[in-house]
Amino acid sequence: MDLREIRAYSEGDDTRRIDPAATARTGRPHVRSFHEDRDNTVLLIADFRPEMLWGTSSSLRSVRAARLLARRGWEVIDQGASVAVLTLTRSRISALPARTGIQHMTAIAQLLAHEHDKALDMEQGSCSLSVTLARAAKLVPAGARVWLASDTQGVAEEDAAALGRLARRRRVTLLCPLDPAEAAPPSLPLPIRCGNTSRFARLSSFDKTPLSTRMRALNVTVEVIADDAG
Incomplete structure (x- = not known):
């Protein structure tokens, strides 16, 4: 087992991994984590990114x-896993490295909320998913699970190579939370206006097949989530 780090004990850590030397030296409990946990x-x-900042229901x-x-x-986290996080907005990428414990997961939840607030400010920028995926490959080891929550069209052609490289040695799942208008669109045509141009269009429900086929070629699983209960 290769030692990954020795860090301060957080609520929820396995007490069997307390490091006696670090605990004695600092006067605070410290625990070891190992790369065998990959x-x-x-x-x-x-x-x-802006493509995700819309909705027709309550959120x-x-x-x-x-x-x-x-x-x-x-x-x-409740099962003892180490969890890392990456967030991508139009203007920046933010991250927290993989750690265990309730305190760390609380920090992840706070980062998600903070970065979402920043995304709503509509800051200018051009951060790409490809750069985020390349950073992801450095953040977690081979064998790790990766959950990417994005738009059904979020993985563009130029991102496919980076996603494929990430998925070669990791279990990658693309999570697609559908808006109600995509899962169960209204049956009547809807008016669409762009500037002085207007027309009526009928929405169709989302078809998972083309996306699943494309992602399967990259060794990526697709989960389409039709409601928050998913």
Whole structure:
């Protein structure tokens, strides 16, 4: 087992991993974490780019994505997993490294909320998903699970290569929280206006097949979440 780090004890850490030397030296409990835990390491990636900042119901799709990631993070933290997080907005990428414990998961939830607030400020920038995915490959080891919450069209062609490289040695799942208008669109045509141009259009429900086929070629699983209960 390769030692990853020795850090201060957080609520929820396994007390069997307390490091006696570091605890005695600092006067505070410290624990060890090991790289043998790579199969129990999870990375949460939240896409807060403008394409996610919309919604037709009680919450934006970006909010639904953050809730989904936070819920899954709390579930695996309770199982003793190490969890890391990356957030992507138009202007920046933010991260927290993989750690265990309730205190760390609380910090992840706070980061998700803070970065979402920043995304709503509509700051200018051009951060790409490809750069985020390259950073993800450095943040968690091979064998880790990766949950990427994004738009159904969020992985553009230019991002495919980076996503494929990330998925070669990690279990990557693309989480797509659908807006109600995508899951169960209204049956009547809707008016659409752009400047002086207007027309009527009928929305169709989201078809998962093309996206799943495209992601399968990259060794990525797709989960379409039709409601917050997912």
